[in-house]
Amino acid sequence: MISQIELDRLLTDRKNLLMIAGPCAIESESQIVSTAQYLKGLGSHVIRGGAFKPRTSHKTFQGLGEEGLKLLAKARDATGLPIVSEVMDTDHLNLVESYVDIIQVGSRNSQNFSLLREVGKIDKPILLKRGFGVTVAEFLSASEYITSGGNERVMLVERGIRTFENSTRFTLDVSAVPVIHEKSTLPVIIDPSHPAGSARYVEPLALAGVAAGADGLMVEVHPAPDKALSDATQQLTFEAYSSLYEKVGKVASVLGRQL
Ligand code: PEP
Numbered sequence: 539m540i541s542q543i544e545l546d547r548l549l550t551d552r553k554n555l556l557m558i559a560g561p562c563a564i565e566s567e568s569q570i571v572s573t574a575q576y577l578k579g580l581g582s583h584v585i586r587g588g589a590f591k592p593r594t595s596h597k598t599f600q601g602l603g604e605e606g607l608k609l610l611a612k613a614r615d616a617t618g619l620p621i622v623s624e625v626m627d628t629d630h631l632n633l634v635e636s637y638v639d640i641i642q643v644g645s646r647n648s649q650n651f652s653l654l655r656e657v658g659k660i661d662k663p664i665l666l667k668r669g670f671g672v673t674v675a676e677f678l679s680a681s682e683y684i685t686s687g688g689n690e691r692v693m694l695v696e697r698g699i700r701t702f703e704n705s706t707r708f709t710l711d712v713s714a715v716p717v718i719h720e721k722s723t724l725p726v727i728i729d730p731s732h733p734a735g736s737a738r739y740v741e742p743l744a745l746a747g748v749a750a751g752a753d754g755l756m757v758e759v760h761p762a763p764d765k766a767l768s769d770a771t772q773q774l775t776f777e778a779y780s781s782l783y784e785k786v787g788k789v790a791s792v793l794g795r796q797l
């Protein structure tokens with residue numbers, strides 16, 4: 539398992555892009571472990587997977603909860619890669635923290651100030667996603683709820699905002715990358731999957747994010763996207779992620795960075 543020092547080096551190294559990937563939701567042991575092994579083989583750095591899912595409808599798959607976290611931990615055991623999963627509320631914070639290396643706060647909780655205060659007291663890195671109706675200034679203010687509590691290991695994730703455009707699920711705000719870099723020293727990660735909504739748009743959005751100077755990517759990858767229990771249309775197959783990975787490497791090298 540990765541040490542705290544190695545993890546910090548990975549998260550703060552601006553020369554190497556941080557590649558976070560994995561399924562939207564953890565669904566089964568074979569699904570998460572096979573994905574993690576594939577990603578490890580490719581050279582990805584962190585495995586993602588949701589156990590507590592913030593679904594728009596309560597009638598859809600809500601995630602496996604603690605069982606999902608156990609399976610995600612098995613993926614870490616199988617690969618040695620650090621794992622990240624979302625915490626949806628303060629009630630589950632201790633539970634999620636006990637399993638993962640990095641804690642994700644999702645778009646819908648971007649301004650849940652009581653949750654942000656609580657993760658600010660934790661000694662683990664936080665992946666804070668931008669609310670889809672939140673300005674960059676508000677996003678940065680939200681991040682300060684965490685850092686002012688003493689936890690300065692925060693990564694900011696641009697994952698698309700809501701605009702009048704509806705040909706994609708959300709609108710990726712690429713301009714957030716240079717703007718945040720100007721105003722903050724925190725790393726900026728692009729999630730191209732949720733704004734795309736469709737697998738075929740994920741790669742171009744990822745490349746745009748890297749070209750704009752993002753410090754990393756978080757991409758949804760599933761062994762059989764069409765059978766996924768959540769976000770089926772936007773998750774990449776292993777092959778599609780390999781293609782993205784290779785092209786990202788080329789764009790990164792133009793900017794003097796590497797994977
Ligand atoms: C996720 O990354 O699993 C997720 C739910 O994304 P967001 O919070 O950005 O909608």
Ligand code: MN
Nearest residue numbers: 562758768769
């Ligand atoms: Mn998702």
